[in-house]
Amino acid sequence: MSMLARTVGRILMQAAAVRSLSTTSVAKDACTLIPGDGVGPELVNSLQEVFKAASVPLDFECYFLSEIKPEQSAKLEDVVASIQKNKVCIMGILATSDYSSGGDLQTLNMKLRTALDLYANVVHVRSLPGVKTRHNNIDTVIIREQTEGEYSALEHESVPGIVECLKIVTAQKSMRIAKFAFDYATKNQRKKVTAVHKANIMKLGDGLFLRSCEEVSKLYPRIKFEKMIVDNTTMQMVSNPNQFDVMVTPNLYGAIIDNLASGLVGGAGVVAGASYSSATVVFEPGARHTFAEGEGKNVANPTAMLLCGVKLLRHINLPTYGELIHNAIKKVLKDGKVRTKDLGGQSTTQDFTHAVIRNMS
Numbered sequence: 029m030s031m032l033a034r035t036v037g038r039i040l041m042q043a044a045a046v047r048s049l050s051t052t053s054v055a056k057d058a059c060t061l062i063p064g065d066g067v068g069p070e071l072v073n074s075l076q077e078v079f080k081a082a083s084v085p086l087d088f089e090c091y092f093l094s095e096i097k098p099e100q101s102a103k104l105e106d107v108v109a110s111i112q113k114n115k116v117c118i119m120g121i122l123a124t125s126d127y128s129s130g131g132d133l134q135t136l137n138m139k140l141r142t143a144l145d146l147y148a149n150v151v152h153v154r155s156l157p158g159v160k161t162r163h164n165n166i167d168t169v170i171i172r173e174q175t176e177g178e179y180s181a182l183e184h185e186s187v188p189g190i191v192e193c194l195k196i197v198t199a200q201k202s203m204r205i206a207k208f209a210f211d212y213a214t215k216n217q218r219k220k221v222t223a224v225h226k227a228n229i230m231k232l233g234d235g236l237f238l239r240s241c242e243e244v245s246k247l248y249p250r251i252k253f254e255k256m257i258v259d260n261t262t263m264q265m266v267s268n269p270n271q272f273d274v275m276v277t278p279n280l281y282g283a284i285i286d287n288l289a290s291g292l293v294g295g296a297g298v299v300a301g302a303s304y305s306s307a308t309v310v311f312e313p314g315a316r317h318t319f320a321e322g323e324g325k326n327v328a329n330p331t332a333m334l335l336c337g338v339k340l341l342r343h344i345n346l347p348t349y350g351e352l353i354h355n356a357i358k359k360v361l362k363d364g365k366v367r368t369k370d371l372g373g374q375s376t377t378q379d380f381t382h383a384v385i386r387n388m389s
Contacts, residue, residue, distance in 0.1 A: 222254050
């Protein structure tokens with residue numbers, strides 16, 4: 029073979045390699061997208077606009093899932109299959125129908141969590157630049173067990189006028205959520221885990237949860253462990269929230285504390301959350317309110333949903349895009365020129381979305 033032929037061959041091979049690399053670099057991940065009820069579709073639209081402006085290499089598989097609009101809802105098994113395939117999902121909040129009007133005891137949210145075994149809900153509550161609140165420098169992670177406890181949907185009317193509700197607490201799931209909390213604290217250089225309970229009254233159920241946390245804590249001697257009764261916890265949070273680092277809670281207490289903590293840093297519109305199984309992650313706002321009264325009015329704050337998007341991008345190893353969007357959100361909030369009504373301004377959802385896009389550079 030001549031020198032020219034060998035040179036041409038090398039050039040062609042290099043060109044093929046470059047084409048292959050280029051193809052790989054633009055390959056897109058897939059993520060299941062559930063718009064949710066209330067203002068959820070508007071918030072999801074904001075997220076999609078920002079992702080498009082940032083050229084995020086991600087495709088969405090969209091499923092409308094709703095128990096209050098069953099005629100429009102996708103089948104739960106189809107949504108579950110999509111999430112299991114993609115491993116990640118981002119969703120708006122699902123509204124819950126009233127049992128007295130024909131709703132199921134087990135809500136669609138509960139069915140989704142059970143089907144995917146989304147046992148650990150994580151809400152990172154942090155003070156945001158430019159958002160004025162009573163307390164500053166809040167940085168607390170609330171880890172909630174969300175597959176049992178009071179959310180077991182085991183209720184019955186034994187005789188007319190008397191309803192019995194069963195609260196299910198198991199050692200297996202209590203140990204699992206405790207280990208998740210301590211592993212999270214270790215991985216993220218956190219120093220303390222607080223177990224929230226009511227074992228002074230519910231001696232067996234919450235007692236089992238608390239003992240499980242105590243046993244797991246012994247495996248992590250470098251992490252400080254403390255326990256606190258739930259009613260005292262709520263008082264301590266509103267008076268001195270900076271004392272908390274990582275909190276681990278049963279199902280109901282976590283739901284209450286998530287919302288209380290969100291109020292400390294600006295409200296439901298600014299806190300992101302995520303729910304984890306061993307194989308999948310679902311990203312959703314940390315305070316679960318559909319804000320139905322704001323539906324279609326272009327007034328909802330998209331910050332929480334955008335921060336969910338940032339968490340998603342970090343999780344699927346696209347941190348550069350995540351930081352680009354995160355920095356833009358922080359700049360808009362810090363500048364204070366574009367504020368939605370929940371933060372004391374008059375800007376619309378679209379105003380805030382476009383401000384974030386303008387600040388991505």
